[in-house]
Amino acid sequence: MGLTPAQVASIQKNFATINSDLQGYGNKLFLRYLGANPGDMVFFPKFENVAYNDLVSNSAFNAQTLVVMEFLGKVVVNLGDLNKAGAMLQERVKTHKPRSISMAQFERLLDLLPRFLQEEGKASGAVADAWRVAVASLMPFMRAQFAK
Numbered sequence: 163m164g165l166t167p168a169q170v171a172s173i174q175k176n177f178a179t180i181n182s183d184l185q186g187y188g189n190k191l192f193l194r195y196l197g198a199n200p201g202d203m204v205f206f207p208k209f210e211n212v213a214y215n216d217l218v219s220n221s222a223f224n225a226q227t228l229v230v231m232e233f234l235g236k237v238v239v240n241l242g243d244l245n246k247a248g249a250m251l252q253e254r255v256k257t258h259k260p261r262s263i264s265m266a267q268f269e270r271l272l273d274l275l276p277r278f279l280q281e282e283g284k285a286s287g288a289v290a291d292a293w294r295v296a297v298a299s300l301m302p303f304m305r306a307q308f309a310k
């Protein structure tokens with residue numbers, strides 16, 4: 163069971179809210195991620211030594227969260243074509259694997275997303291559920307790329 167066209171549309175509609183402040187939402191998402199997984203700071207030498215409470219005012223942190231959100235926005239645009247969205251994420255696996263970033267870390271971040279959007283990004287429960295289906299549908303693409 164994949165995403166229905168209505169689920170895709172609901173995700174895209176909600177993402178307009180996120181697009182209205184990509185930087186702010188990106189910062190909040192990463193603060194949540196790094197708060198839950200402080201050990202992952204070592205993967206970001208650019209801001210590894212910045213105190214948690216100072217991250218939002220750090221330019222390297224801001225640049226990182228923006229680049230990820232801009233990318234996610236493009237995935238959302240292409241969500242109606244799962245093969246295309248999956249191929250986009252496979253490109254990220256290709257660039258992240260040599261940085262020793264594991265599938266588990268990708269999963270942690272993507273797992274956070276539905277609840278984050280519901281709590282912070284005005285997503286309804288149905289939109290959060292649509293995201294869960296989207297993540298479950300995209301993960302096999304990523305795992306297949308990671309296994310190569």
Ligand code: HEM
Nearest residue numbers: 202205206208229230233234254257261263267268271272
């Ligand atoms: C679905 C989840 C993720 C997405 C969509 C994503 C997206 C991106 C994008 C678009 C870039 C810039 C282009 C590139 O290098 O590929 C990037 C860079 C990077 N990402 Fe991710 N990422 C994700 C998860 C993670 C996780 C979980 C970590 C580490 C715990 C991570 C660490 C990094 C690092 C270290 C860079 C390079 C930063 C630099 O320029 O020095 N990413 N990511």
